[in-house]
Amino acid sequence: MAVRGGAARGVDAVWERAPERLRASADAVRRLRAERGIHFAPVRHHSPACAVAVRTAIEELRPAVVLIEGPEEFTRLIPDLLHEATRPPVAVLSLGGPGAASSTRDGARARTRHDDTGDRDGGEGAGFYPLASFSPEWVALRAGHDVGAELVFIDRSFGERSVEERAASAGDGGSGVPDSTRAPDGVDAPGGVGAPDGVGRSGTAPPDPFARTLMSERYLAHSEAVAALARRLGCRDHDEVWDQLFEARASAELTDWRTVFDDVFAWSALARLDYEEGVLAGEGSLDREARMAARITETVARLAEGDVDGGVGGSADDIRPVLVVTGAFHTLALVEALIGAPEGAPIRDRQPEGGYGPVAQGEAWLVRNDHERLDGLRGYGAGMPSPGYYERLHAAHLRELGSTPSSDEDGPVGARALVTEVLVDIARGAAERGHAVSLPQVSSAAESAVRLAELRERAFPCRTDLLDAVRSCYVQDDGGVGGPGEPERPLGLAVAEVFGGRSLGDVPPGSASPPLVRDVRERVRAVRLAIDDSVPRTARLDARRTASHRAKRQVLALLDFVGAGFGQLVSGPDHVAGRGLGLITEEWQYCWTPLVEARLVEMVHLGATLDAVAVARLHAAEARLAGTAASTASVAVAARLVAQTLVIGMGAHLPRIVALLRSTLDTDRDLDSVVSGARQLLGLWQARVELGAEEQAGELLDLVSQALATAAYLVSDLGKVRAEDEDAAVGTLVGLRALLRDAAAAGGTSAAGDATAAGNASAVSGAWADGEARGVPGPERDEDGVGTAARAAVVRELARLRDEDGTAPAVAGALLALGFTDGEVSDDVLITRVRGALAAGADPATAVRFLGGVMRAAPDLILHTPEMFDAVDDALRVLDGDAFLAVLPDLRRAFTWLRPTETHRLAKRVAERTGARVEQVDVRVALSEDDLAKGLALDHELAAVLRRDGLAHWAAGAGAVTTRGEA
């Protein structure tokens, strides 16, 4: 197979240096074509260049049969796929047969780990086979149908694939997964479920923390090789390398399909050589290739037999051609297996003696798809980045070649013309969002794109040239475009819209998608919740002690989370809202109504399984959170999302949300939010057993520790609060102190011992001292609690704030009281400070705010510390009447923090001091504050009148008790 001066630089050189094995295979390709009529179309999935080449090949060859890589049970769906109402992007959703164990990538893994009853049958390991208008497989189907070819999917049935294989394929589908199972060019992977997709498992393909490591060294080797190649070609990543080599060809060049396929073959065969047989076998690639090779042979034989007219002559003219459209990664193997080369032995040996027999059956559904799920940048492993752009590129190619479907005739003709359209659309999109782009900017961007393409030796401006042109010409400050990891900017959104695309596919009416509904039914049934009638039921669950209850709770919470309207929590601990955390049992009401099914059907586009839907929802929530401006990002909100994730048993997705939370921790300026977030996290840690989140326990504690560090930073803000915010500040302070105490008790290996040790208040300061003395560098968990260093920092900051002048009085009071309770402030200091704050001459309002802080933080202080009582008493006695009245409301509130029994004891003390009876002091009257104020004012007036009339002695006794007794 000679390479005819491929337009792209690089490929020729690659071919020149090709190892002997490749040269031999090139010869084999020629022989297969001539002798047996087998034509190969090696493709990269979702490559417009390959799609154009496939179309031309089919139109020119007019093959009798088009064989397509894709589970063979999909053949049944071909009529649906060809249906005129079917509009890409669509996807074929495949579910494992009954024999398949669960290994859906995201949810199921996590679930089987946490869910004790997770051995549900079937419905798992869904595979997702997306087809876009620019997918070579889609074009093969449509163009093949147009020339009257028989269309057959030939890959191994999804249902037959082993758990490992599916796991590998699942890994392939996800983005975050290192390309361990991917060929460097993304040409499809040995592990790709073979689907043109390399199969992103059902639903969206979010990055998953549980990346396979089956071939991690391979991955490194690959990335090394690709990086080296990218450097040589001046490309930034392997996608750009692909663009440079293939997508940058002009329409006319692409119609030279033999050259295109030869080049793709050369390119991917080299990648193939990097893989060892063992790896390919373990992943199921060899099994799949064995099946495909066998089906190709069968097809060719069938054609030869059935061809009664022409006979089975030896001349190539009599042979009716067969076109084989597969991921380029498999082509070398198929060629070697079919030609009988020694390297093909591992594949031939796998084929059963009597052939594979009839086509495997399996469940598969045609579903709508959208570009978001196709975007390589957004997480779909075998996808190309920027599906929106590639769709336009493909359409532009077709228009230039004059093979456009009639509905799609308007638009740029040819890839060069596309440049302006894309740039104008981005400009328009940016303008709609408030970033004006002028006409000269658009034209200079177009010029710049063309020059960049020239500089990079491309026939026309490709994806990266356009993006660079936008960056050069549309940005007029130093803020960049905005994008992942950066704040969203109008221009970035416009680029995402144009390059990401918005297309939503359509499937023929009547092709419903029951997998999700079935999955939910099975999951609900698996945890023994009744769904056979629509009678409302109540489930009382003790998730803390009973594993099966935990499973039930999880399913109920999961359905609640996705919004299926199945059940709701009536009572019990709500870890998300942070309510009822002390309760042991929880009560759910649930009911399987038709409405539930209807809602599930509405969610079908989000995923084929409940987990996939939940993951999609989770992503949406994450995106919302990530989208909030840094100034309003709230740790408390992020912590809630963490709670939500754990409650629905999606612990596997925690790392992303944790990362989000971490960044929020960095920007949140609200101590209260940080403290309440940290307390929620600590609460989750405490409930880790009942939530099945033992694995995440360490992570949670790390977060708490980070939150403590942030809190330390923010503590000093408390000193500066305005008077009206003092209450909230003191509340935060009390929460922070509780957090410190709980954190000190948490985490250790000897939790029990620590808990008791931490029970006493000095543990907080003790930990601090310990941390210093032992010189433990680790900022994280120690034997004596979480984030020793961070806690120490908080304590330090609190002490600093306490001793600072100018700290808001209520905060100062609360700090003093807490410091005393924790043994950090001595009796003397306390009394001196309290007397100082309440001394005669002090502003009564400030003094009362100070007292309010003390009372809120440690209400019983006044009972247990006689000196304190004296100090307060003295202070109140010296107040003159007007001042007293002015501060009275605050004063009253300060004393409401006492429990009734404490109030009673205090009343006794006051009575002793004033010589009145307790009943006179501790009176509970149902009066409003206004009533009281009015009464007092009246009293005061009366006293004034009496004084004026020389009758002051009348009011002396009782009046004194009433006023002072309020204390």
Added chain:
Amino acid sequence: MTITGTTTGTTEPGVEIRPPAEIRYAAELATLDAWDTERGHERPPGWRLSPRAVRAFIIGSPELGVTRKFYGDDPLVDRAVVSLMGRQGLMLVGEPGTAKSMLSELLSAAVSGSSTLTVQGTAGTTEDHVRYSWNYALLVSEGPSERSLVPSPVCTGMREGQVVRFEEITRCAPEIQDTLVSILSEKQLMVPELGPDARVAARPGFTVIATANLKDRGVHEMSAALKRRFSFETVAPVRDRAFEIELVQRQLEAELGPAFGWGGDRPEVPLDVLEVLVTVFQDLRTGSTREGAPVKRPETVMSTAEAVNVAVAASLEARYLGDGTVTAAEVARQIAGVALKGEEEDARRLRHYVDNVVRERARADARWKAFFTAAEPLWR
């Protein structure tokens, strides 16, 4: 009037502290020129080299023996080269110390063979610096004439068809900046004093590379009209620690000469102290330590340029006030003075950093302990 030792493009390397790029890399430029000729690369009008050769000059080409001079963002270089071919000028923006000026010097050296047509923007830059001024003695004796006109670098660049650099353009008052507006759009400069039709017309190859800082204190706004005449490129801060250490070392030598051991009289800044310095700057710049612990990021720009300033100040302190050795303690004290520009919130952020990150590191590492001991009292 002549300035003693005024240099022209012909000075031998080694005589100047820092000869311009076209002299330092004369051999590489010649190689690239030959390469262009050999390959028949097209050179845009007025350019000494082809765009491809300009790119190779900056990002290096092992095959041609051309060293890499700018790290980290190759597409940025592509875009910059392409922008220079267009009608607009090129505006390099970014924090101080991101090698903007270096990039502009390299680009103009490669494109025009000269990087010395430079306007150094300050608050005192006047229109004369951008347009032309007069030799007043000649003006008085001869009246306005070609001879008495003193051209600005911009004026010369237009005449010769060369790239003109405008450094720190945002430090000039907006009305001075705007002098460029009509020059860039009309590509000509009117000289009414010499007659109604007198003008300097730009020859092909003329363009302006400006560098600017949009966020720093004390910089001016840029008018929308001027912005429209530039392609903007943001140069990101250096991320690589070793590269930044190297940059600081190099700058230190440029400012204070070689260290003791190398025949100079500057106290040497040991590598491990530089490491502390660069680590502090990187931590505070990125908002996270290398271990991933979050750090509060100060408002002050923690640029490489500032790191150099700290290193210089620490060296001076060690030499004149200390015992001649630069330790982490000097660095800590100088960071307080040099990097902090009196922003109260920044002091608090740094205190937080010292209190948490540095405190932890100080437990295991003597250098950090020195830093901590010196820094702690500063932030009370």
